[in-house]
Amino acid sequence: DAGVIQSPRHEVTEMGQEVTLRCKPISGHDYLFWYRQTMMRGLELLIYFNNNVPIDDSGMPEDRFSAKMPNASFSTLKIQPSEPRDSAVYFCASSWVDSAGTSGSNTDTQYFGPGTRLTVL
Amino acid sequence: GEDVEQSLFLSVREGDSSVINCTYTDSSSTYLYWYKQEPGAGLQLLTYIFSNMDMKQDQRLTVLLNKKDKHLSLRIADTQTGDSAIYFCAEATDKLIFGTGTRLQVFP
Numbered sequence: 368d369a370g371v372i373q374s375p376r377h378e379v380t381e382m383g384q385e386v387t388l389r390c391k392p393i394s395g396h397d398y399l400f401w402y403r404q405t406m407m408r409g410l411e412l413l414i415y416f417n418n419n420v421p422i423d424d425s426g427m428p429e430d431r432f433s434a435k436m437p438n439a440s441f442s443t444l445k446i447q448p449s450e451p452r453d454s455a456v457y458f459c460a461s462s463w464v465d466s467a468g469t470s471g472s473n474t475d476t477q478y479f480g481p482g483t484r485l486t487v488l
Numbered sequence: 489g490e491d492v493e494q495s496l497f498l499s500v501r502e503g504d505s506s507v508i509n510c511t512y513t514d515s516s517s518t519y520l521y522w523y524k525q526e527p528g529a530g531l532q533l534l535t536y537i538f539s540n541m542d543m544k545q546d547q548r549l550t551v552l553l554n555k556k557d558k559h560l561s562l563r564i565a566d567t568q569t570g571d572s573a574i575y576f577c578a579e580a581t582d583k584l585i586f587g588t589g590t591r592l593q594v595f596p
Contacts, residue, residue, distance in 0.1 A: 476533055
């Protein structure tokens with residue numbers, strides 16, 4: 368498996384523009400997580416999905432942020448309009464289903480993508 | 489509240505052992521994890537320990553858990569320059585709570 372795939376790897380945009388980050392989780396994983404990493408705040412959980420349904424979005428900073436998961440193999444995180452303080456590395460992670468076929472939990476081993484480094488000027 | 493704390497930096501000589509420490513607050517944590525992040529990359533799971541264990545060894549890695557003190561440590565034996573990275577501990581409650589990360593620098 369190729370692991371969790373994120374695109375783009377780097378994004379530079381101007382304040383006020385819409386930004387869309389993309390994630391493809393590992394096939395068969397039923398949880399998907401979006402994190403944000405900054406020097407000041409460390410690693411923050413923004414939102415997570417189970418079986419494509421958003422479960423906890425309490426970490427989403429404000430209404431400018433939205434996330435969707437239209438199917439099991441794709442998720443987006445959108446920022447509209449973007450602001451300089453949104454500059455960060457955004458990670459997507461997914462967690463696995465064990466060999467017994469039991470659904471994973473949101474605290475099972477998470478596999479991270481390489482991240483998208485977002486710079487808002 | 490939920491809080492996971494780590495020291496920010498650790499510098500060791502190649503070949504020595506490294507010990508990275510972590511304290512957490514939630515005694516109901518089921519698992520505790522160690523992740524490694526290399527420059528420009530995502531977090532990579534190194535190892536984990538179940539909360540009813542006090543030690544786990546995996547090749548050069550030894551994890552010690554002191555539940556009474558809510559203290560977790562990661563020992564890396566024979567530290568190599570390739571071990572230079574940021575190490576995160578994380579506690580699993582209803583979600584994963586990550587520490588601030590410890591930057592390990594290995595010098596020759």
